[in-house]
Amino acid sequence: MxxxxxxxxxxxxxxxxxxxxxxxxxxxxxxxxxxxxxxxxxxxxxxxxxxxxxxxxxxxxxxxxxxxxxxxxxxxxxxxxxxxxxxxxxxxxxxxxxxxxxxxxxxxxxxxxxxxxxxxxxxxxxxxxxxxxxxxxxxxxxxxxxxxxxxxxxxxxxxxxxxxxxxxxxxxxxxxxxxxxxxxxxxxxxxxxxxxxxxxxxxxxxxxxxxxxYNYDGLIVKLSRLFDLVRTRGHPIEGDSAAGGTQNAFVRSTTKYWVHEDNIVHLKLAILKQLPVLVFNPSKEFEVKDSAITSIYFDNEGLELYLGRLEKTEGAEAIRLRWYGDVSNKTIFVERKTHREDWTGEKSVKARFAIAEHKANDFIAGRLTMDDEFDELVKRGKKTVKEVDSMKQLANEVQYAILTRALSPVMRSFYNRTAFQLPGDARVRISLDTELTMVREDDFDGKPRAGKNWRRTDMGIDFPFDEVDAKDKEVFPYAVLEVKLQTQLGQEPPTWVTDLVHSNLVTPVPKFSKFIHGCATLLPERVELIPFWQPQMDRDIRRPADPETAKKVAIERPHSANVSSTSGTNSVPSPTQRYEEPNSEGEDDEYLVHPSHNEVKRLNLPPELIRQAQEAREERENNLKELAATGKAPQPVRRESTASQRDYGLRLDIDPLQPSRSYDKKYSLLDPRSLQKLFKAKQSDQNDRQPPLAEEGESDDEARPLPEGNGVEYTRVHAPADKRIAIPVRIEPKVIFANERTFLKWLHFGILIGGIATTLLNFIEPTDRIGLISAGMFTLTALLSLAYAAGMYTWRVFKLRRRDAGNYHDPYGPTFLCAVLVASVLVNLILRLKQL
Incomplete structure (x- = not known):
């Protein structure tokens, strides 16, 4: 276009x-x-x-x-x-x-x-x-x-x-x-x-x-306050902005999405029509720095915490120091996020405590403990003894981990967050992080970025941080939307949330992590295992809107308003106006895929050409119907999602409202060995429908075909040289026990066959040559089964320890052992028959 x-x-x-x-x-x-x-x-x-x-x-x-x-x-x-x-x-x-x-x-x-x-x-x-x-x-x-x-x-x-x-x-x-x-x-x-x-x-x-x-956040915050005031007839809901709901039994799901920069304002306006912008201090006039959040993540030179969070191992931790606003804020929060597997019966938790900025260096170095600070809170009546004991334990554990695991500041993440939530009601909480930037804080390469301080002092909150070396920062190209739903058991999420997450405004990317992406991008020489989304960063996440879903999230003007167009829809030119534009080298004349019922408005063609096009389409459809009646109709070609200019993708249909753990099984499809047969079956069809390469100098982003559908678009990607893509794999205790049960079953099989061989040796004459041969065959079968059981058990244990997402099934070993057993029986039978 x-x-x-x-x-x-x-x-x-x-x-x-x-x-x-x-x-x-x-x-x-x-x-x-x-x-x-x-x-x-x-x-x-x-x-x-x-x-x-x-x-x-x-x-x-x-x-x-x-x-x-x-x-x-x-x-x-x-x-x-x-x-x-x-x-x-x-x-x-x-x-x-x-x-x-x-x-x-x-x-x-x-x-x-x-x-x-x-x-x-x-x-x-x-x-x-x-x-x-x-x-x-x-x-x-x-x-x-x-x-x-x-x-x-x-x-x-x-x-x-x-x-x-x-x-x-x-x-x-x-x-x-x-x-x-x-x-x-x-x-x-x-x-x-x-x-x-x-x-x-x-x-x-x-x-x-x-x-x-221009930053529209100030306008959006004021507009949200006004919208909420009018919606509630001047009596907006009041409550603690940090408080949660009052439900006793609830199910909480969290899903993350990428949002293209073209859709950010539209998305914010669509959300504020349902939820107000969460403001912690309503009496204060909004400033841009109020939405700024900065976190500094810790890790060691082996990136132990990075690997733990990437592979989702039980007990994997993320330790960070976070502050809100600009660098003048003297209150720093020390946070620890701990991942728990479902089989443990525990939930992943995030705990934190506050520390003064000037004490952070001493705390990290182990020269300062927080016990006296927390005891003072009890004396002043701000915390209970139970709360202080929990804070002491957290502070001591964090400090111990920093010292014993040689943790140091590695990566900084910065973003401006707009949160949407009813005060005091955490059933639906939506946050949108924009201007996300990751910056190196480590000195692993010998470059003292922060010196002796716990954070570098050559940058603040001035996005896009021109003062920072381009090699030390990664400006994320999309905004990150996070939807947290806390609904009662058996209760469906709000309809407007369902419509929102299924619209073309967002692209689900479950398990996305700022810390993981920052380390994988800024420390490539130290990272061998990379997240699944990193090789797909060059794909265009935009896609044409589904008419029904787009209508539900559209920003429309009131019908009674005296305006000549509707926001979010195309303005229809007057028939008397003739549109002309000079041709330019490299510009594509192709249109995006739009609903056919809107093509008259979209193309703006003369009535005669429109009539001819409609007649041609009707004729083609009639021909197809005649072919279908005779049984000669061609098979419909299923359109594949186009996620890049060079290769076709594989769609992984998911429900965006499900918790992230529901994706683990479907992520295993990304394993190249698991997909090998599927790709072979589709390869010939994909080659026939390979999209043409864009010509050099193409000047409009919309000239490229965009992926269709409402699911996540996964493409056939390959990891860079000497890198591996991490496939999330859940290892539960029942998997270990299943491996042990299989081992014991094969041992039992080998012992039975060995018992047969021992019986033959004990109850035959020493001169019985046929009996000795049969006993030897059964002994060989028993030994092979015992060796197979031990080998397969060891092989599977090592794969489980590496959290390998490959195939654990052995289609050949059991068949071979059964063949050896049948051969042993046949040898005994044939030799005895010949003896008669």
């Missing part, structure tokens, strides 16, 4: 004159560079200067609109929040006045006043009394009208808030489209004119007008 067509199909019509004039710029390049009606001529420096001037004008236009619209939206949110507060206060005041007890008191006072007035003015005529009664009825009608109009006013506010949500969505899309447009038009300029404008324009203009770096 050409980028000019992409802008036109996704822009918000009311802002159409504020977008980058991509088509006009491209047309000028073609005309002035000799591809237009002016004929061939050389592109001069004057032409280049004029073109740069126009680019600057377009850039300033986009920046002014983006900044102005963001300020306008922020002002509208504040104004609406004030209106809601006033409306709620007015309504609460009217409710107090209409309270039954207040009404009774008011009626009592009114009645006494009426009696006094009647006694004082007994000569008042009946006409005056009737007028008083009419006035009272009118006042009652006014009270009823104000109460009825309360809900109506809130409905109007809901529509205004929905419009603001759509505006934020469209503004984020506006920013992305225009920035991409500037990048692409500079590429087109180089191809057409030969002038390399990229570095100059980026340094002199884009970096000085970084409208594309």
């Amino acid at each position: 050409k980028f000019g067509q992409r802008i036109r199909s996704t822009l918000y019509a009311e802002w159409s004159d504020q977008y980058l004039d991509y088509n006009g710029l491209k047309r000028d390049l073609k005309d002035n560079a000799g591809n237009g009606p002016q004929g061939m001529r050389r592109w001069t420096e004057g032409d280049e200067a004029a073109f740069v001037k126009r680019l600057e004008k377009e850039l300033l236009k986009c920046e002014r609109f983006q900044v102005g619209k963001a300020d306008e939206l922020s002002t509208k949110i504040t104004s609406l929040e004030h209106q809601v507060t006033q409306l709620v206060q007015s309504y609460d005041q009217s409710q107090i006045q209409l309270d039954p007890q207040s009404q009774a008191q008011s009626q009592s006072q009114s009645q006494s006043q009426v009696d006094e007035d009647f006694a004082a003015e007994a000569d008042q005529d009946e006409d005056d009394e009737e007028e008083d009664e009419e006035d009272e009825r009118a006042r009652d009608d006014d009270d009823a009208m104000s109460e009825a109009s309360y809900d109506e006013k809130f409905k109007d506010l809901e529509e205004e808030v929905a419009t603001l949500v759509a505006d934020v969505h469209d503004l984020a899309l506006y920013t992305k489209l225009n920035f991409t447009g500037f990048v692409k038009i500079v590429k087109v300029s180089r191809k057409v004119t030969g002038f390399n404008l990229k570095s100059y324009f980026s340094a002199e203009y884009l970096d000085k007008h970084p409208f594309y770096k």
Whole structure:
């Protein structure tokens, strides 16, 4: 899809004159560079200067609109929040006045006043009394009208808030489209004119007008607060933000997803319509640093903790120091995560305690214990004795592990987290981590990155950390979404969560770990075993949206709003407008796969061509029906998921809402030996449908086919040289016992055959040659079975210790032993028959 067509199909019509004039710029390049009606001529420096001037004008236009619209939206949110507060206060005041007890008191006072007035003015005529009664009825009608109009006013506010949500969505899309447009038009300029404008324009203009770096988190937090205020009619749920639910029996599942940067704002807005943004200090104005989270992970030179977490061994630990906000925060949390296998009956736990930043070095070196610190908490009444004892044990165990296992800071992870949760209710908790970056902290290669301090001091929270050497950091290309569901036994997750995780906005990646990815990427020379997702990082995780699912998570404007387009859907150009865009080398004219019922709007073709296309399709379908009736219809070809430009993938259908342990068995399919037969069966079909390679210089990301479906897309990947892909394998005690039972069964078999051989030797004559031969055959069979039992038991034990995901079945050994046993019996039988 050409980028000019992409802008036109996704822009918000009311802002159409504020977008980058991509088509006009491209047309000028073609005309002035000799591809237009002016004929061939050389592109001069004057032409280049004029073109740069126009680019600057377009850039300033986009920046002014983006900044102005963001300020306008922020002002509208504040104004609406004030209106809601006033409306709620007015309504609460009217409710107090209409309270039954207040009404009774008011009626009592009114009645006494009426009696006094009647006694004082007994000569008042009946006409005056009737007028008083009419006035009272009118006042009652006014009270009823104000109460009825309360809900109506809130409905109007809901529509205004929905419009603001759509505006934020469209503004984020506006920013992305225009920035991409500037990048692409500079590429087109180089191809057409030969002038390399990229570095100059980026340094002199884009970096000085970084409208594309606008952080929407502040707007989203304010919008979430307003949305929650309107949704709850001015009485949002209050509670401890760190508290959990009150369920006694629950099932908790945690699943992680990758989110492409194009879908981040859309995803946040879709979630806040159901859950508010979790803010720990509502009285404080939101700052970007409030969402920053930094963790420093510990390990030794052998990466012992990394391997334990990667292979999910029982008791595997992760030790880290974490702080929230920027580096000025002096409170550091020492955390330990411990993995527990299901067969132990225990749950994986995360425990932590706080320590002052200036004491971290002494604690890590073993010069300081936390006992006195924790005892002081008991004296001040902040902790109970039981809680302090648990904290002491944790601190001592962490310190002991650091000292005995030679642990040191290895890797730092940084990200900005947006959490969605009802305060005090942990049944549904969703967190989205953006700008994820991993940075080396170790000195394994002799480079003192942190010196004698426990963390390096040459960086803060300024993403993307330009001050850090590129070799020492890994900027993760996607956001990470984590969905934690805590539902009662037998209860289904909320429908909106199911719709969200099955949409094209997210891609499930169970068992993803920031610590594991950071070590595997930043320490390749020390890592032999890598996670399954690392060889697939170059795959495009985007895929076309399913119409039904996309509709459920779409950001739509209220139908009553007087707008000309709907956010999240394509704007339909007027039939009188003719779309033209100059052709450009390297741009693909192919469209993405879209629902057929929307192709008229998507293609924007003349009615005659649309009619011809529909007739051709109907004719083809009729031919297929006729072939099907005669039994000659071709077999339908199942489309494979395309995850890269070079090779096809294997889809592993999973339920994204299941806990991560449910994937262990399906991950074994990734073992190359387990997949060998499946790949052989599909190889010929895949070769026939191999997608063409993208041409060099392709300028639009959307030109490549995207994977389809709602499942995880796994491709036929190969580990890099001298690396192995870790396949999660669960080793439970019953597996060990099963191996031992198999060993004992074969021993029993060998002893029985050995007993037969011993019996023959004891009850035959010494001169019986046939008996001696038969006894020898049975003895050989017994010895072979005993050797086979011992060998297979040892082989399987070593495979279990290595947590090998390969095949443990032996299809040849038992067959061979049975053949030897049958041969022994036949030899004895044949020799005895010949003796007769």
